[in-house]
Amino acid sequence: MAAKRGLGRGLDDFLDAHDTDLPFLSAYGSADEKALSGLPPSASTDDPQDLFQALVRFLKSEKANIEVKDNIGKCEKWLKLDVVADGVQATLACVNLPLVPSDLMSPGMQAGKLSKNNSSASVIFTSWGVDVRRLLSRINEHQKRL
Structure with a gap:
């Protein structure tokens, strides 16, 4: 053998x-x-300041018109980013947001809420990832079409 x-x-x-x-x-x-x-x-969170800067850089790369002042980022009237203790609070306001509630429950997100008529949503981004990038990219594309 x-x-x-x-x-x-x-x-x-x-x-x-x-x-x-x-x-x-x-x-x-x-x-x-x-x-x-x-x-x-894999479930850990990013530093809120670093995460905020990453979100701003990504939105700029997507050609979004974002203005930053005192840890608050605004893209016209459709997005507001605000640094909070847990991460970055994102408030979305747009006609017919292309979202379902589960879109706001992906990894890197918490406390996601979507209005019944899909005109507004809020979520706290806790870490940078593919799901966060996809969500912002989708909303930005939707906004450009309006």
């Missing part, structure tokens, strides 16, 4: 061999390593 073949290399060897092949990862900075008690690390 043939002997079992062991693994030739371990994870450390693999990482050492590929360390120089992944220098772009340093551009993202070091991992925060801290998580809220009782929650997995």
Whole structure:
């Protein structure tokens, strides 16, 4: 009977061999390593000030007309961003918002509320992610069509 073949290399060897092949990862900075008690690390929150700046940069990249003054960002009359203790409070006001209540319950969001006639909504963004980016992009596109 043939002997079992062991693994030739371990994870450390693999990482050492590929360390120089992944220098772009340093551009993202070091991992925060801290998580809220009782929650997995993926459920942690971002610093509200950093999150606010990321939201503003994203909206500018989407060609949204955003004005910032004293930790408050406004996009004409359809969006107001306000830094709060838990994150960034977003207040949306627009005719026929293309949203359903579950859109405001995605990861990175909390306390989402949508009016019955879909003319206004509010949500607190707690961390930056794909769902937050998609929501803002969708609302911005909807606003441009009006």
